[in-house]
């Protein structure tokens with residue numbers, strides 16, 4: 282066949298070698314994976330048999346569809362658990378399993394724009410880079426609000442900006458844990474400003490990509506969920522829970538979703554989601570993680586991660602990198618390291634800072650090796 286030897290499921294020896302090399306590279310890269318908010322240790326092997334089906338959760342997870350190779354029943358259980366964790370109003374909330382946090386944010390802002398077509402979106406400088414693109418896609422008016430040095434939205438700037446635009450209904454995009462510093466925007470403060478300015482028509486979306494699976498498990502969470510007055514929320518599934526592919530959760534008050542729902546004969550369901558075809562595996566994998574780890578398991582994982590973050594702070598302090606973190610966040614911010622370190626440890630950087638994120642797979646050994654590398658830097662290189 283074209284001169285290739287076929288000895289493995291139709292693959293040439295060369296192609297099989299490429300897969301082996303990829304496997305080795307990913308295995309080696311995972312070993313030093315401490316800079317991004319994705320859990321790297323999980324075992325979904327009991328679910329591998331489901332890879333033989335062409336599952337697709339097309340349509341609304343709460344409506345029977347003509348496409349029966351789905352995992353909608355598992356998806357509904359996942360959503361019920363997230364509704365519980367986020368204090369979503371019972372019987373008045375809706376949601377679906379998304380392709381990740383970005384889709385959940387796009388969905389929330391889409392609902393917001395349909396609810397307040399003449400609205401203006403307010404979001405802070407520290408908001409995830411994808412949100413600016415979402416605003417361009419939705420073609421909605423928007424204003425960027427200054428951030429405080431700790432990464433949270435500057436409420437003085439917000440108040441002043443809202444005051445100038447009091448005739449336009451605001452759509453607040455709140456960060457429940459910013460990407461770089463894990464800062465949580467002050468929802469109570471935001472609502473106080475809306476009340477002070479007598480702005481009654483408004484919409485609040487919460488981007489809880491990472492921290493949405495951390496705050497349910499701590500003793501003193503900052504206000505962050507539907508109990509704090511939000512209208513919709515997005516959480517990534519592959520971040521704190523961990524998954525071999527991107528996935529996430531979008532939740533919203535049902536009244537907002539009813540506004541955009543359309544009946545579609547072709548799928549025999551309601552078109553309430555952004556994507557048509559949706560992963561049936563994502564819902565199944567999330568269900569498996571939630572059931573197998575359990576509430577006590579997540580509580581313990583979160584406590585361990587925050588303890589590891591404190592350990593990282595002690596060690597980074599000892600090598601003079603000025604580390605700090607927000608309460609309830611495993612994101613440990615420190616002085617921006619040089620390229621040799623960011624590349625070896627896959628550390629995200631922004632302006633003068635870098636961070637490590639003590640996700641469940643990050644150990645003391647990782648931190649010790651990172652700080653040893655930092656300590657070994659030549660003085661000229663250390664802050665270059």
Ligand SMILES: Cc1ncc(COP(=O)(O)O)c(C=O)c1O
Nearest residue numbers: 381382383409458459460490517
């Ligand atoms: C605060 C925040 N929002 C949104 C996203 C995007 O989420 P996803 O990568 O799941 O699309 C991220 C990703 O890092 C994030 O940190």
